[in-house]
Amino acid sequence: MAEMNDPVERLAAVLADYREGELPRPNAEHIERWVGQFDSTARDAILHELSHVFGQTYLSRATVADFLASLAKSNKVAGPDPEDFWRGANFLNIQERGQSQKELLDLFSGVLKAQYGFGIEECGSAGGTFVYLDDGVFTGNRLLSDLELWDPSRKHRGTRIHVIAAAIHRGAVHYVQSRLSDYSFRWSRVLQLENRKSEKNISDVLWPAAIPDDELVREYCEMLGGEGYPPTLRRPGKSGSEFFSSEPGRQALEEQFLKAGCKIRALNPNLNNYQRPLGNMVLRGLGFGTLVVTYRNCPNNAPLALWAGDPWYPLLPRKTNWQ
Numbered sequence: 001m002a003e004m005n006d007p008v009e010r011l012a013a014v015l016a017d018y019r020e021g022e023l024p025r026p027n028a029e030h031i032e033r034w035v036g037q038f039d040s041t042a043r044d045a046i047l048h049e050l051s052h053v054f055g056q057t058y059l060s061r062a063t064v065a066d067f068l069a070s071l072a073k074s075n076k077v078a079g080p081d082p083e084d085f086w087r088g089a090n091f092l093n094i095q096e097r098g099q100s101q102k103e104l105l106d107l108f109s110g111v112l113k114a115q116y117g118f119g120i121e122e123c124g125s126a127g128g129t130f131v132y133l134d135d136g137v138f139t140g141n142r143l144l145s146d147l148e149l150w151d152p153s154r155k156h157r158g159t160r161i162h163v164i165a166a167a168i169h170r171g172a173v174h175y176v177q178s179r180l181s182d183y184s185f186r187w188s189r190v191l192q193l194e195n196r197k198s199e200k201n202i203s204d205v206l207w208p209a210a211i212p213d214d215e216l217v218r219e220y221c222e223m224l225g226g227e228g229y230p231p232t233l234r235r236p237g238k239s240g241s242e243f244f245s246s247e248p249g250r251q252a253l254e255e256q257f258l259k260a261g262c263k264i265r266a267l268n269p270n271l272n273n274y275q276r277p278l279g280n281m282v283l284r285g286l287g288f289g290t291l292v293v294t295y296r297n298c299p300n301n302a303p304l305a306l307w308a309g310d311p312w313y314p315l316l317p318r319k320t321n322w323q
Contacts, residue, residue, distance in 0.1 A: 007030060007047035014054045016062055017295045018316060021049075026315075034315040035088070041145060042256050049249035053291050055164070058164045059190060061295040064104075067190045068111045071164065077188060081118045088128035091120045091161075094150045094202040095134075095142075105135040108164075129163045129186075134295045137165045137189075137280065138301040140172030144179055155164065157182040167191040169205075176267050189294065201235045204243050205280050206289030206303060208254040209236035218264035220286075229284035242290070256276075258286060260305035264312045271308070278303045 008028045015026040022117025024030070035043045071077055078085035091108075095101040109119035136141055143163065161183050163176075168189040171249040176195065177185055193204035200207050210233065211221055221231055236247060261277025274280050280300040288301035297317035298307045307318040 006259070007051040010051040011054065014058050015293075015316070016053065017057075018293070020061075020295065021296065022319075023317060029312075031315065036315055037313060038256055040305075042252065044214055044225055045249065045252035046256055049205045049245055049253050052245040052249065053243050053253070056169075057191065057292045059135075059292070059294045062189060064166050064294065065111070065260050066323045067166065068164075069115070072108070072111050072115050072206060075080075077162075077186075081160065083118065085129075086112055086116065087118060087123055088125035090124045090128045090130045092130055092146075092150065094146050096146075096149070100135045101133055102188065103296060104135060104164075108133060108182075111259065130156070130159060130249075132161060132163045134163075134165045135296050136167045136230055136292055136299055137163065137172045137176075138169055138288060138292075138299055139323055140169075140175040141282065142275060144176050145174070147176075147183075149178060153246045154182050159182070160184045160186060162186045164186065164188045167193060169193045169195045169290065170199075171195045171197075174296055193243075193245065193290065193292065194290070197232065200232065202241060202291075204241045206250075206254045206257060206298070207234040208286060209234045209251060209280075210255070212259055214259045214262070216266055217259055217277075220262045220265070224286075226283055227284060229288050242288070251290075257303040257305045261308075264304045267311055268308065270310075271304070275300065275304065275308075 008031050011031055012026050012028055018026060035046055038046055068175050072086060073082050075082065091105060091247060094099060094267065100139060105120055109121070109243065113119045132143065132146070134143070137295070151250055163185060166189065168187055168191070172193060173187060195203055195205045208231070211231065212219060224230060236251070265271055265277060274287065276287035278289040279302050281288040287303065290301045291297065293302065293316060298318040300307070306316050307314050309317060
């Protein structure tokens with residue numbers, strides 16, 4: 001596969017700190033083993049497009065740390081006295097499962113100590129903004145659940161909640177704000193991605209424009225149609241998204257990841273109904289389709305082809321919320 005060395009090397013370089021210290025560093029052998037599971041005629045296109053997309057949507061530790069450092073001194077976010085703002089902020093540590101919030105709080109605490117000499121354990125005030133940190137907001141379900149458990153009686157009604165995440169999807173913003181209209185939300189992120197159904201033609205997630213000629217895909221789509229939810233397709237044309245190199249490149253990922261996801265579902269009976277071919281999603285469909293990955297983990301909202309295992313060989317083995 002010598003002709004694939006350039007995109008393979010680019011991809012390995014982009015993913016260099018993925019779960020660093022927990023997994024071996026992704027190398028060419030690992031990437032070639034993963035892509036070797038796809039049709040031989042599609043491998044080049046997958047590698048070229050994925051290396052292009054991940055060059056923008058993979059969020060390294062350095063990228064996230066730089067984002068938090070700029071946020072900590074931003075007058076736009078914190079007003080004329082950022083030090084006073086953050087000292088008075090109430091940092092929420094309310095996730096019951098997983099380590100993402102705790103690790104992001106630790107990272108931001110280090111930023112505050114470096115810039116102002118105090119960490120988040122020294123912050124908080126009666127009138128301060130509530131701050132919810134996480135590495136990503138995808139469907140919004142986890143954020144919604146966390147906040148409802150934190151404030152079941154709405155005693156904090158009317159207060160401001162500042163959501164800070166490396167990546168935020170626009171559908172989640174709409175969903176959370178509509179369900180929790182008692183609060184005033186502010187959102188800060190490195191990446192904002194369009195995933196609303198009304199904007200599917202310019203979406204930043206995988207949203208197929210066509211159903212490939214594949215038996216397992218047809219069966220999955222027929223199952224959805226039988227439940228009254230036939231797949232909603234994107235209108236092909238100019239991608240409309242800044243993250244893909246081209247419409248053909250985008251369609252290559254959509255087609256191949258959809259085929260692989262249906263194959264993975266057929267091979268692995270342990271996947272639940274929400275773990276759809278293009279990523280975890282409660283709503284019936286082909287899947288969420290995000291291509292955002294952070295140095296900490298690959299979200300289950302990403303296509304199964306990236307992270308599912310046994311017997312599929314994953315590019316980005318993920319930690320569950322129980323690990």
